[in-house]
Amino acid sequence: MSAEERSARQVLPGSVSFRPESVNGHHRNGVNGHVNGKADGVPPAPLHQGVADGPGDVWDARVAAALAFLRRRLSGQYEVDDFGFDPELTDGVFHPILKLLYRDWFRTEVSGVENVPESGGALLVGNHSGTFAWDALMLTVAVRDETPAQRHLRLLGADLVFRVPVVSELARKSGVTVACNPDAERLMSTGELVGVFPEGFKGIGKHYSQRYKLQRFGRGGFVSAALRTGTPIVPVAIVGAEETYPLLADIKPLARLLGVPFFPVTPQFPLLGPLGLVPLPSKWLIRFCPPIPTAHLTDAADDPMVVYNLADQVRETIQATLHDLLKDRPDPFGL
Template structure:
């Protein structure tokens, strides 16, 4: 028995799945290589190469972000969509993998480039220093921070520095000292908000249980960690453990009510620095409880 017209309704296909042919991918790759060889690409005054960062460098670490650490981001709406801000986060993990994961999070989830401020040591290393510049990182100094913020860029900073990233596993998720508050002064001068940010998950990737201090001093490093797997397993000990990560961007702390000259008031800078540190610690504590088990 034939179906009635009502039963023979045709459901329209509003959007067909798109498939990228191998020829298209190859053509895209060849076009990219041609531009690179011909020098037809742009870098800014800091050496940031947006195309290389997105198409190559971030692409290399996205599998870690999506599949190994399974990063979950929260409160992305606290990141300004088109104006400058200073993102201030906790630092941990023995190696600064947390900086790279936060950069991917802001780029892929919020659609903005994150300009990270790095320590002097990074730029003394030939290959690493060059790649850092290419991905938009720059030296953690007043001049660079001020220029980026006044240009409306998102700037990321880890005020704990090596004391945070290199702390022992027994002190995990306890914030170290935030320095003298230079980042707060830069935010005041630029009149941009400070976004306190908590990163949970990095503490477990390389649990630091010891330090080869004498060898680190010879190599000019701030520390040389001993973990349950390094140096005992050699290169295999450098594989990070697959902890579950969460990154939460807190409520912005406004600075535009202050005059730029307030950046020179040490008491005000100290009070704001302490306020930011306390905000990050509170976020960190609650986010750690929310995540639960470190590996599931």
Template sequence: MPDQPGDVWDRRVASGLAFLRRRLSGDYQVDEFGFDPELTESVFHPMLRLLYRDWFRTEVTGLEHVPADGAGLVVGNHSGTVALDALILSAALHDQHPAHRYLRLLGADLVFRMPVVSEIARKTGGTVACNPDAERLLRSGEVVGVFPEGFKGVGKLYSDRYKLQRFGRGGFVSAALRTGTPIVPVAIVGGEEIYPMLADIKPLARLLKLPYFPVTPTFPWLGPLGMVPLPSKWLIEFCPPIPTAHLTDSADDPLVVFNLADQVRETIQQTLYSLLERRPDPFGP
């Protein structure tokens, strides 16, 4: 006999009450970094699912390149004024990967100095972007996500959209080399259009101790409404992994690190160009 509408709602209510009891009693697990899988799946991913699936109409390809088990280092381009791309990538990977892998994001120090944001980042699996934490996660078999452009990528002007910024010193490459972890480049198209950054008011950014203060077509003109992201069409493509197991003795060789970082950067840049050709209309279906 098929479920009746009332049965479905009864199960949802019972599940919700059970979830609340576990939270209030402390009967749930977190790891050494503060990651809370139950809270992530029950609260944060459903909210992000509305964004990536319904608002951004995200298409994901190349998921077979993300390991079904064991460690992987996912390296992506960063953009969008507000770093929604990292969160969207994390939720889409978990939902659509056959093994439902969690993406353990590495974030800037600023993220973990902000009271509420820091707690959310920890609960959803994030940690500070430093080599010791990255290597611990990789050695424990996690899929780790890093965005080497950092604030240079997120805070660039719309006129520089989809032009990768400098990758820094290649710390992510060293972490992959020391642990023999494959590097999976990922290209994300769509993030540049959600808050097109027309200008950066640098004096105000310095006053507020922010990396930039954006001016977009809707912010600050529309106040809080200016924080609603524009409904751009997103394409995410995971590229074939770059093996590193044969280079573990070269983790401290600057030339090897630079060349590998440059290979990852070029792979992402060329994939972005390819995805942009597939998506001629930023706000199309």
């Protein structure tokens, strides 16, 4: 190995070599766990990507790529960061599956991609809706596939996500971490794009009659995290998720029995059983609004009035943008 290659593989300042005793109980799966989620600066390719000289070589290339992927997974030659994010698995498995919904089922259109920073930390704040959180997943695809820098979006998830055994592991692998200020600040200070939905369960669990009406943003913890790190806040408006599972009722006694925030009754669920989990094919529009700078307000991170006013500005921006997008999409199930 040349001196240049050895230098390129050195741990960056602030990076943590992933050891069995590392954060969140994840074990070492490769070399250094860089926070930027890339191996040697090159994002992993999807499984189907390969070089083919002609149509007859396409499947050979795909099979070879799949076998190489399996070899790396079985031999542990892949990287995760100290939050558990696995960029190769995300780009090779998770995103190709989600892109089928994103492109063919929801027919998603995106605007304002120039407002997503191509480098450095930023906080993307979106409206939450739709009973099941497809909007968060579709936003990660939009950031990865539609923006010029094709960056990964690191979502902040509710505690409930990490109490469900299989879902917890998949969430960690795809880059989700617990929605707390220390984790958010750490990610943004290392130059990551962080995504948050301040409405939480109030947003996804609201009745269909309240669609596209933003719920309360809580105590503005996301604003404090952005202020402390001086990172810009990018409001994001998402239209389409409200119609995927129109919430008609909430069976509260059953929700309390199961220990969940709400138990939804939709046109599909629970009447259709497992088929009720298939979302309706609504037309989606996503718009990234101009970023709101915070670098000049770092000293006011603990000022409740500054935090409240900035959170209110973000909320009003998203609400106004939702109204504009709804005018562009009069038919939820139109082309």
